[in-house]
Amino acid sequence: MMEDFADVTALSEFMATREGISPIERLLNEFEAHEAKEDHALEFYKKTLAHMPSPLTRFLLQLIVSDEEKHRAVVHAMVSTLKGSLTWTRPPDSLENTGAVTGSTRELLDVTDELIRLEKDGITEYKTLVKASSGYYRGVFKILLDSMIRDSEKHVELLEFLKQNLKDA
Ligand SMILES: [Fe+2]
Ligand SMILES: [Fe+2]
Numbered sequence: 478m479m480e481d482f483a484d485v486t487a488l489s490e491f492m493a494t495r496e497g498i499s500p501i502e503r504l505l506n507e508f509e510a511h512e513a514k515e516d517h518a519l520e521f522y523k524k525t526l527a528h529m530p531s532p533l534t535r536f537l538l539q540l541i542v543s544d545e546e547k548h549r550a551v552v553h554a555m556v557s558t559l560k561g562s563l564t565w566t567r568p569p570d571s572l573e574n575t576g577a578v579t580g581s582t583r584e585l586l587d588v589t590d591e592l593i594r595l596e597k598d599g600i601t602e603y604k605t606l607v608k609a610s611s612g613y614y615r616g617v618f619k620i621l622l623d624s625m626i627r628d629s630e631k632h633v634e635l636l637e638f639l640k641q642n643l644k645d646a
Pocket of ligand 1: 548
């Protein structure tokens with residue numbers, strides 16, 4: 478009789494652990510909460526943008542909107558990946574879904590070094606342009622060029638990751 482009771486306790490403890498939230502689930506919740514905030518900000522930018530009389534203001538807000546739309550896609554992909562891990566599946570948009578290696582995969586691998594070089598050249602050119610255009614238009618060119626430098630640095634990082642990833646595939 479006592480043994481049965483102990484078994485029930487062990488079982489309910491086991492169930493509690495099972496029902497307790499796993500690290501991946503917790504991460505998923507955090508990403509989903511963040512996703513909601515991003516959506517809120519995006520809607521705000523879009524609404525504001527529509528009423529701005531100045532082309533400069535509209536242009537700059539539109540840049541932010543485009544970035545936020547990208548952020549949305551990125552967070553969405555990460556959420557899909559986490560959901561895939563939780564359900565032991567690989568949804569089509571999961572970042573764990575590697576797909577088959579085809580001719581196009583190898584073609585991309587062949588040109589990654591060239592693309593990385595182009596991005597790095599671009600960074601050097603943007604830096605020259607920053608100097609050449611400093612002092613014009615209240616510094617807006619500098620802000621825009623600096624942001625393109627950061628984009629190119631990001632592209633280099635992405636390409637280097639892709640290169641390694643394609644090699645390992
Ligand atoms: Fe964002
Ligand atoms: Fe680029």
